[in-house]
Amino acid sequence: xxxxxxxxxxxxxxxxxxxxxxxxxxxxxxxxxxxxxxxxxxxxxxxxxxxxxxxxxxxxxxxxxxxxxxxxxxxxxxxxxxxxxxxxxxxxxxxxxxxxxxxxxxxxxxxxxxxxxxxxxxxxxxxxxxxxxxxxxxxxxxxxxxxxxxxxxxxxxxxxxxxxxxxxxxxxxxxxxxxxxxxxxxxxxxxxxxxxxxxxxxxxxxxxxxxxxxxxxxxxxxxxxxxxxxxxxxxxxxxxxxxxxxxxxxxxxxxxxxxxxxxxxxxxxxxxxxxxxxxxxxxxxxxxxxxxxxxxxxxxxxxxxxxxxxxxxxxxxxxxxxxxxxxxxxxxxxxxxxxxxxxxxxxxxxxxxxxxxxxxxxxxxxxxxxxxxxxxxxxxxxxxxxxxxxx
Ligand code: PMP
Numbered sequence: 001x002x003x004x005x006x007x008x009x010x011x012x013x014x015x016x017x018x019x020x021x022x023x024x025x026x027x028x029x030x031x032x033x034x035x036x037x038x039x040x041x042x043x044x045x046x047x048x049x050x051x052x053x054x055x056x057x058x059x060x061x062x063x064x065x066x067x068x069x070x071x072x073x074x075x076x077x078x079x080x081x082x083x084x085x086x087x088x089x090x091x092x093x094x095x096x097x098x099x100x101x102x103x104x105x106x107x108x109x110x111x112x113x114x115x116x117x118x119x120x121x122x123x124x125x126x127x128x129x130x131x132x133x134x135x136x137x138x139x140x141x142x143x144x145x146x147x148x149x150x151x152x153x154x155x156x157x158x159x160x161x162x163x164x165x166x167x168x169x170x171x172x173x174x175x176x177x178x179x180x181x182x183x184x185x186x187x188x189x190x191x192x193x194x195x196x197x198x199x200x201x202x203x204x205x206x207x208x209x210x211x212x213x214x215x216x217x218x219x220x221x222x223x224x225x226x227x228x229x230x231x232x233x234x235x236x237x238x239x240x241x242x243x244x245x246x247x248x249x250x251x252x253x254x255x256x257x258x259x260x261x262x263x264x265x266x267x268x269x270x271x272x273x274x275x276x277x278x279x280x281x282x283x284x285x286x287x288x289x290x291x292x293x294x295x296x297x298x299x300x301x302x303x304x305x306x307x308x309x310x311x312x313x314x315x316x317x318x319x320x321x322x323x324x325x326x327x328x329x330x331x332x333x334x335x336x337x338x339x340x341x342x343x344x345x346x347x348x349x350x351x352x353x354x355x356x357x358x359x360x361x362x363x364x365x366x367x368x369x370x371x372x373x374x375x376x377x378x379x380x381x382x383x384x385x386x387x388x389x390x391x
Contacts, residue, residue, distance in 0.1 A: 018330035019350045029054050032368035036345055042377050044346040044363040049212050049320055050285070050292045051368035052242025057285055058278040065277025073270045078259065081270035089280050093247055096283060097218060098227045101255035103248050104276075106268050108207045108236030109135040111246030113142065114262030115203065115232060116174065119254070120145035123169035127161045129153065129186070131179050133205060145172075152179075155190050162198040171200035177220030178208035181354050181362065183321030185213070188220055192229045203232035208321060211240025216286045217293055241286075243278045245271055295367040296320055299374060303365045306378040311391040315360075323349075323360040324381070326390055332359035334388055342380035 014020040028035040030053040034043045052058055065085070075081030086104065094102040105111035116139025120126060124145040128136060131152040140147050148165060150157040158173065165171055173195055175186040188204060195202045206219040214222030217240060221230045232254065237245035248258060258265060271279075285292070300320040307314050313325045326332050329350030336348035339361065350359040365374065385391040 018333050021333070021348075024345070024347070032366060032370065032373050034345065036340075039340075039343075041340060041343050041345040042369070042373050042380075044344060044365065044377060046366065047208070047239035047364060048242060048368070049240035049296055049364070049366050050217075050242065051366055052211075052240065052282050052285060055242065055282075055285060057281045058242055061281035062274040062278040065273035065275075069273035069277075071274070072272050075270070076266065076268060077270045078266055083270070083273065083276070085273060085276045085280070086270060089276050089283075090247075092280065092283055094249060096216075096286075097233060097249040098222070099233065099249040099251070101250065101252040103255045103258050103265070104237070104271065104279075105246040105248070105262075105265055106271065107244065108205075108234065108238060108246035109138075110264035110268070111234050111236075111248050112136050112205060113139040114258060114264040115234060115248055116140055116172075117142035117263065118258065118261040120170065120172060122146070125165040125168040125171050127158065127165070127171055127173045127200070129175045131181070132174060132176050133180055133207065136174055136176070136205060140174075153184070153187055155187060155194065158191065159194055159198075162194060162200060166198070171198065172203055173200050174203045175205070176208070177204045177206040178213065178319050178321065180208055180321065181349065181360075182315050182323055183208075183317030183319045184315075185209075185223075185318050186220065188224050188226060188230070192226055196229070201231045202229075203234065204230055206233055206235040207239060207246075208319065210235035210237075211282075211286060212293070212296065212320060216290055237275075237279050237282070241279060241282045243282060244275050245279065292367045296365070299365040299367065299369050302371070303363070303369075303374050303378070306374070307363075307381060310378065310382050310385065312381065312385060320365050322363045322365075324363060325358055325360045327357055327359060329359040331388065331390070332361055335361050335384055335390065338384035338387055339380050342383055344377050344380040346377075 026034050030048045033040050073081040090102045112135035120143050122144045126145045127148045130149050148161040150161050209220045211217035233249040235247050237243050304322050315323050332348035339346050346361045346363050349362050
């Protein structure tokens, strides 16, 4: 169709640079091994940290949710789409997070956008880590507040931002709990101290920490023992929790405000019963099967050590997200392709998702992986890395 020449030109450029990628289709469920293009490969690219996407208790709960309440909800939450199960789940989630209240959004993405875009005015300032997730950035683009970006995890730069903005009505510091491309953990205790010194609010996005860090996977705030000192916790139900959705946990006044003002919440239909029922079952699993989190961390240590002893650059990762940083985008894609040949699916990630020159293959181990899976994957990395002159 005519009219898209400007897009065609851009795409031609990506193809030349070797960073144009068709979507990868999975022909199986999201297990430790998946079928892609008819081939069984070890999955090292999913966020299914605990293997909950296929957990029998979640699948059963989803089926029962559909049977009892139907396939969809037929309305936004604020009109006729709030079912008792939505409210029950939010109460349980708040209890789990040790907060007064919680509110579920359709995704982690819309939770971030919904909060940041709605709770600040032009009299306020949002202060954000340079490597925060795209959904935080988009929330900031939509807020009327002034913005100040501080260098990644740089407390001096954060303090400078707090000093410069003392005349603002409110300051909101926003940080990822675990950074999604590097797997490092935010220095939250120091951030909280600065926030208390300068009377600012703190919001943490726990997308990669929910179900991963803290007791039973309660997240970064629990991991650092900061209950009651972080004002807003956002998280996702789409990664370790294994289903779909996002949440905001915090004081009741925040929940009340968001219900009236957060546009993604107000203007988009609520989660289908299967989703909410499966999320409820996931909470049960987190509380009753903590061995899954232990296995996730055992696997993380084993795999990270293996990559490092092979000589790969794994950056600053402290979590199950381990990047293998190779430099140019085309090289990351070549490594990803070579790994696939060796029976491993680990996607290459290039600019603009990560800065130019820091392209990588990002790996994520899960509780589902066996030692055999991980040994085989390390062997594939060794072969592919040597073939491409990376190690
Ligand atoms: N925040 C971070 C740090 C993320 O990595 C992601 C997922 N890519 C999100 C938010 C969005 O979560 P969801 O996939 O549930 O929209």
